[in-house]
Amino acid sequence: MFSPDRYEFFCPVKTNSGSRALEHLPFELDTMNATKPFVITSQKDARRGLVDVIIDAFKDSGVTIGIFDGAPAAPGMKLIKELFTMYRDGGYDSLIAVGGGAVVDTAKILNIAVSGAPEDIERYAGSDLITKPLKPLVLVPTLSGTGYESSRYACIDTLSFSSCFLMPHLVVIDPRMIVFEDVETTAAASLVTLTHAVEVYTGPEKNPLSDSYAYAAIRFVMENLVSVIRDPRDGKGRLALVNAHNAAGCAFSNSTPGMAHRLGKAVGDACQLSWGLCMGILLPHILERQTSEDGYHIPGLLLPLAGFDVYAETPEHMKVQKAIGILYDFQRDLFEASRGAIVRSLKDAEVPEEMLRDIARKAAGRSSTGFDADVSLMVLEQAWKGK
Amino acid sequence: MGTIREVKSGKKSLKKDYVAIMMWFMGRAIQAAASVDRDVRKEFAELPDRFTFDLCVMPDGPHMIVGKDRKGYVRYMGWDTEGKRTNLRIKIKNLEAAILMFTFQESTALATARNRLVVDGEVPHACAAVRILDIVEVYLLPKIIAKLAVKRYPLWSPGRKYIGRVFVYLRTVLGL
Numbered sequence: 205m206f207s208p209d210r211y212e213f214f215c216p217v218k219t220n221s222g223s224r225a226l227e228h229l230p231f232e233l234d235t236m237n238a239t240k241p242f243v244i245t246s247q248k249d250a251r252r253g254l255v256d257v258i259i260d261a262f263k264d265s266g267v268t269i270g271i272f273d274g275a276p277a278a279p280g281m282k283l284i285k286e287l288f289t290m291y292r293d294g295g296y297d298s299l300i301a302v303g304g305g306a307v308v309d310t311a312k313i314l315n316i317a318v319s320g321a322p323e324d325i326e327r328y329a330g331s332d333l334i335t336k337p338l339k340p341l342v343l344v345p346t347l348s349g350t351g352y353e354s355s356r357y358a359c360i361d362t363l364s365f366s367s368c369f370l371m372p373h374l375v376v377i378d379p380r381m382i383v384f385e386d387v388e389t390t391a392a393a394s395l396v397t398l399t400h401a402v403e404v405y406t407g408p409e410k411n412p413l414s415d416s417y418a419y420a421a422i423r424f425v426m427e428n429l430v431s432v433i434r435d436p437r438d439g440k441g442r443l444a445l446v447n448a449h450n451a452a453g454c455a456f457s458n459s460t461p462g463m464a465h466r467l468g469k470a471v472g473d474a475c476q477l478s479w480g481l482c483m484g485i486l487l488p489h490i491l492e493r494q495t496s497e498d499g500y501h502i503p504g505l506l507l508p509l510a511g512f513d514v515y516a517e518t519p520e521h522m523k524v525q526k527a528i529g530i531l532y533d534f535q536r537d538l539f540e541a542s543r544g545a546i547v548r549s550l551k552d553a554e555v556p557e558e559m560l561r562d563i564a565r566k567a568a569g570r571s572s573t574g575f576d577a578d579v580s581l582m583v584l585e586q587a588w589k590g591k
Numbered sequence: 592m593g594t595i596r597e598v599k600s601g602k603k604s605l606k607k608d609y610v611a612i613m614m615w616f617m618g619r620a621i622q623a624a625a626s627v628d629r630d631v632r633k634e635f636a637e638l639p640d641r642f643t644f645d646l647c648v649m650p651d652g653p654h655m656i657v658g659k660d661r662k663g664y665v666r667y668m669g670w671d672t673e674g675k676r677t678n679l680r681i682k683i684k685n686l687e688a689a690i691l692m693f694t695f696q697e698s699t700a701l702a703t704a705r706n707r708l709v710v711d712g713e714v715p716h717a718c719a720a721v722r723i724l725d726i727v728e729v730y731l732l733p734k735i736i737a738k739l740a741v742k743r744y745p746l747w748s749p750g751r752k753y754i755g756r757v758f759v760y761l762r763t764v765l766g767l
Contacts, residue, residue, distance in 0.1 A: 222705070227687040230600075231709075242595075263601045264686050272595045290595045442755055556623060 206501060211411035214368050215454045217354055221377035221447055226257065228405065229300070229342065230265035232374050236340040238298035242291050243271045244311045245302035249346060254302055257380045258344070269539040270294050275303070279310040279485060280361055284325065288317045298340040301372075302381070304349030304393070312358035312370045315341050326363065334367040343372040345446050347382050348389050350396035350480065351421070354453030377446050384436035386540045392480030394445050396468075397452040398425045399483040403462030404455040405508065406491065408499040417455035422508035424448035426534065433541040442479060464490045467580055470567035475555050484538075485550055487589045488531035495524050502527060532591050549590025606690050610648060611670065613693040614655035616763065617646075617727065618667035618752050620656050623762030624727045627755050628670035631726050635665050644679040644712070644720050645672065648689045679712030679722060692740075695732070699724055700742040730759040 220228055232239060245255060250273035262269055272287065291314065299318075301311035316325050319338040328334050343353055352373055358365045384390060404414050428441035434479035436442075467490070468483030475482075494500040498565045503523040507515040509530045510560035518526050538546040547553050550560075624631045626695075635642075643658025656668040656675055668675060683689045688707035691697040699721050702708055710717040725741040729752070738744045747755075 220706075224687045224691065228707075229683040231684045234650075237693050259598050259601075263603050264607065264650075265600045268597055270595050274594070294595065294597065421670050586687075 205412065206410060206415070206504065208411050211409070211413075213246070213411055213413040213419070213458050215371070215457070216368065216373065216376055217371050217450070217454055218373065219266075219374075219375045219377065219447075219450055221443070221450075223379060223548060224378070225376050226261035226344070227379040229258075229261055229376060230267050230440050232296060232342070232376075233340065235265070236298065236373060239267065239341045240294075240296050241267070241269050241300045241340075241342070242294065242296040242318050243269055243300045244287070244307055244314070245271070245273050246259055246276050246277075246307050247273055248277045249273075249303045249307075252383055254346065254381055254383070257295035257378070258300070258302060261411070269300075270296055271317045275307045276308050278315075279306055279351060280382075283310065284313050284317055285322050288322050288538050291375050292316050298342065300342040300344060301353070302344045303346050304353055308343060308353040309358045309360055311341060311343075311361045315339055315370070316365070318546060325360075328367070329363040329365055332368075334365075334369045336369070338369050340374075341372045342362070342374045342376060344381055345374050345449060347446060348385055348393060349446065349449050350393045351400060351451075351453035351456065352396070354457075355448045356457040361567045367561065368457065371454075375450050377443065377480060378448065379439055379443050382439075382442045382446050384432070386445065387433055387545050388478065388481070389431070390436075390445070391429065391484070391542060391546045392478040393428045393449065395480040395484030395487075396443075397421055397449045398429075399462075399468065399480075399487050400456040401425070401448070401452040401466045401508075402466055402487060402491070404452075405461045406494070406501045407459055407462050407486050409459045410501050411458075414455045414458045417451045419508045421448040421452035421455065422505075423511075424451070426509055430534070430537045430541045433538065433546075434452050443551075462490075464582075467563075467567045467583065470563050471550065471555060471584070474559055474563050474566070475553070477553055477555070479578040481546065481553060484535065484546070485548065485553065485590075486583065487591070488528050488535070491531070492586075493583055495528075506530070535591075550584065550588040551590060555588060557588055560588060603686055606686055608646075608745065610686065610689045610693050610714065613652035614646065614653050615640060615670065617724070617731075618655040618657050618669075619766060620727050620759060620763045621723060622665050622667040623759045623767065624723075624730055624755075626762060626767070627758045628726060628730070628751075631665075631735050632724075634723050636663075638716060638719060642679075642716070643668065643675065644681065644716070645675075645677040646681045646683070647672075647723075648683045648686055648719070649709070649740055665714045677712075679710070679720060681717055682709040682711060683707060684709060690721055695736050695740040698740050698742055727759070730761075735747045 292402040299311045301308045315338045356368050401418040405418040424444045425446040428444040432438050443478045464487045469479050471482040472479040495502050506523045535548045568577040568580050645656045647654040654670045660666050728740045729737050
């Protein structure tokens with residue numbers, strides 16, 4: 205087992221997953237001294253009946269909840285200030301975010317405001333600038349989340365925040381909330397999860413505790429994503445994927461974003477593609493590149509990717525190639541299960557080849573982990589052609 | 592920009608009534624089984640004098656209060672907690688968890704493993720209470736259902752099971 209000379213790991217997230225998990229919410233809020241929660245969700249999730257499930261879960265609890273079901277895809281500071289007023293005037297004392305992405309960003313940023321003042325928000329943009337615990341934040345994820353929701357990160361407008369105090373206190377994963385959306389959203393979300401978990405598991409900040417979260421996330425995705433894409437009625441598979449998102453988010457909070465994350469984001473932003481799709485394409489190409497670099501732990505990746513039997517029967521010197529081969533096979537399986545919707549190369553994703561140099565330069569410029577533009581370009585060119 | 596709406600928690604009256612009736616019947620059955628079954632008698636004998644426990648659903652009931660009276664007899668003491676001192680309170684976290692237990696979809700052991708119960712009192716006493724509940728469920732339920740409700744279905748002689756069942760039912764219905 206890999207044991208680093210020194211490491212840090214912090215995860216304050218309590219997870220409550222499984223049948224009727226939502227009904228535990230009143231009890232859990234009570235343990236956090238919260239009596240009047242403010243629920244934030246999107247119109248889309250409200251239309252799908254998810255708010256009704258929340259209301260039903262609070263029956264017989266004596267708890268009054270406030271529901272705001274208008275969180276937009278791109279929230280701004282104006283919305284946060286309006287929500288702050290509603291929260292304060294309604295006498296609420298905790299937040300429940302139902303959904304993924306922007307809804308959770310809204311809840312996290314609002315939590316900074318309601319735990320202090322709205323003026324605080326801009327002051328706390330950056331890394332580890334929040335120095336005190338915030339109000340109780342509960343996350344009820346759906347299948348559209350990526351795990352970013354459980355992490356220490358949040359963003360709004362052009363401001364980015366990173367603090368362990370932004371992590372939710374409780375994540376409630378209930379099968380009734382995990383409604384299948386579409387193949388692209390589901391696959392992209394889980395590919396973000398897989399990328400984060402693999403980069404934590406193989407990266408320089410690898411440690412035994414982040415390994416356990418990353419291991420669970422990788423196994424869940426490898427065992428369930430293709431089957432859920434083939435059969436969206438696979439409820440157990442959907443539940444496993446949301447658990448994977450949550451575990452990967454907790455692991456990701458204890459690691460610096462890796463090259464696949466940064467390059468995937470850069471390609472997605474430049475070409476209006478989903479980050480998950482781009483990260484999924486790039487991941488095996490980046491791992492191939494990292495096998496020759498110091499500080500990465502690729503051979504052990506075979507264990508979560510393929511399980512004990514394959515790991516045990518593969519000779520030590522072949523473990524790296526086997527692991528990377530499994531990721532390429534996984535891309536192929538996803539491509540076939542999604543009938544071509546989840547492509548395997550940047551070319552098939554319609555990324556213009558002439559943009560690669562610019563993307564590589566921008567991604568390398570934002571990197572704090574030391575990969576340069578030439579290496580990025582090389583990886584992008586390989587991923588553009590595909591395997 | 593949307594608006595906020597406040598929703599007061601509603602009621603699940605039917606489910607609550609069902610759990611209340613089951614608890615009432617279970618309470619009387621524990622009293623009956625304490626007279627009929629040697630293991631239940633032994634479990635109670637090992638508990639402190641005037642020991643009383645309350646099985647309840649959070650946040651505000653229903654309750655099932657059972658305990659030993661001054662003479663050491665086991666009595667079902669009703670659902671009203673007013674003025675009653677309890678040594679042990681086993682709290683089911685919510686009504687849905689109680690429904691899972693009292694429709695025998697989840698055994699007490701499984702509910703504990705799934706963190707659906709809170710114990711307010713000494714854990715050894717709570718274990719004794721759970722063992723008592725298991726024995727009583729074996730008397731009250733046919734094997735096919737009782738197997739879902741208890742941790743391990745016991746190997747009892749037919750005499751103990753069937754004659755005991757008749758006496759437990761009779762005493763429960765008559766309140767003896």
